[in-house]
Amino acid sequence: MFHRVFIANRGEVAARLVRACRDMGIEPVCAASEPDLAAGFPYLEQAAEVVCLGPGAAADSYLKMEEVVQAARQSHCTALHPGWGFLAENSLFAALCEQHGVKFIGPSPAVMDQMGLKVAARAAASAAGLPVVPGSDGMLTSVEEAVAMAESIGFPVVLKADAGGGGRGIRRCDNSNEIKEAFVSAARESLAAFGNGDLYMEKYLVGGRHIEFQVIGDGLGNAIHLGERECSIQRRHQKLLEEAPSPALNAEQRDYYGGLSAAAAAQWNYAGVGTMEYLLADDGKLYFLEMNTRLQVEHPVTECITGIDLVQAQIRIAAGEGLPCKQEDVQWNGHAIEVRLNAEDPEQDFRPAPGRLDCFDLPDLEGVRVDSHLTTGSKIPPHYDSLIAKVIAHGSNRSTATSTMLSALEQTKIEGVPTTAGLHTRILSCEDFQKGAFDTLWLTDFLERS
Secondary structure, three states: OOOEEEEOOOHHHHHHHHHHHHHOOOEEEEEEEHHHHHHOOHHHHHOOEEEEEEOOOHHHOOOOHHHHHHHHHHOOOOEEEOOOOOOOOOHHHHHHHHHOOOEEOOOOHHHHHHHHOHHHHHHHHHHOOOOEOOEOOOOOOOHHHHHHHHHHHOOOEEEEEOOOOOOOOOEEEOOHHHHHHHHHHHHHHHHHHHOOOOEEEEEOOOOOEEEEEEEEEEOOOOEEEEEEEEEEEEEOOEEEEEEEOOOOOOHHHHHHHHHHHHHHHHHOOOEEEEEEEEEEOOOOOEEEEEEEOOOOOOHHHHHHHHOOOHHHHHHHHHOOOOOOOOHHHOOOOOEEEEEEEEOEEHHHOOEEOOEEOOEEEOOOOOOEEEEEOOOOOOEEOOOOOOEEEEEEEEEOOHHHHHHHHHHHHHOOEEEOOOOOHHHHHHHHHOHHHHHOOOOOOHHHHHHHHO
């Protein structure tokens, strides 16, 4: 097992990684930008060592690959955990770690490359037997080709960035004129965000639900799945609330698509935890969208219902200890719901709201887990994402988990910045949510109605 692990991230995920390392008897060494270091977050105090990477802007600190690897080596770390975001899915960074004798806690650079570009991922998924959404087999080379493709598969369609993520470079098109208008803007946005303006096309499945399966592979041709998560409540392709299991799937579907997902991960010699993302169509079929080759923000709901610590599993697999259990040993207990508390103003189109937390009092209730890196008095810098905490409720069934979450939100007191807490209370209390009757477009309609 590793003696020291370098945590190349910040905020809530860094706090989560520090906790896992401490629980395993590993010394965590944390990276920090200058404003994060000055903020004195509790997880930095719990680290064995803290290394300052540079100014607040991520491009000058957390994204500087050579400096991050150098920091890991100089602090005598033999392994590095990237968390999520920043460099977590950067194959060049993973390769750089390995070249300098630092174990990257995640899949191989080759697998990351295969899944990092959406067209290549679609091809690999199809070859592995996963159902994919009808669409282009490769990149679109012109507007004319895009129009012809759309007319062949039928409207509506969606243009997507090959290197995309976070909703950028995505355009829904309902007719040929919209394709002509969207093609250039989507390519431009993708080029600016990812340095890659290539686009491909998929059939747009109206009313689809976002379902994802958690997989774990040992890198030696063995993998298991831990069931699915429901992630359909989104705003502009960004998740706000997740739950496990999905109210839209039954046990037969879980076993079938979970088995397909694990088999694909095994075929790719996938190492560590990963997430297969699907779209659930009205006909009850799941279609592969992409694979996230990292730990997901919403991983706690899976941990709650399976009892498997996914961060510890990542670290143990990277250290050569293998899978945490066999597939037949995986058990699902109850239901879990996670809400993301963001420092955003839902009344102002979810505008980020950095500032000082004058009060940050989160619930301490049975069946409730809170993941955060902040305390009262903490300052939220403007340089990073707006996530300030995740509240996870676990109950014997979906109704109980919902009630527990509502109680937790009622006892949550946050002052100094606007948050999404009130919106979550409205969502959880509405009839559509309680019936499980929603899709990826539901939140937009809900906000317009309420």
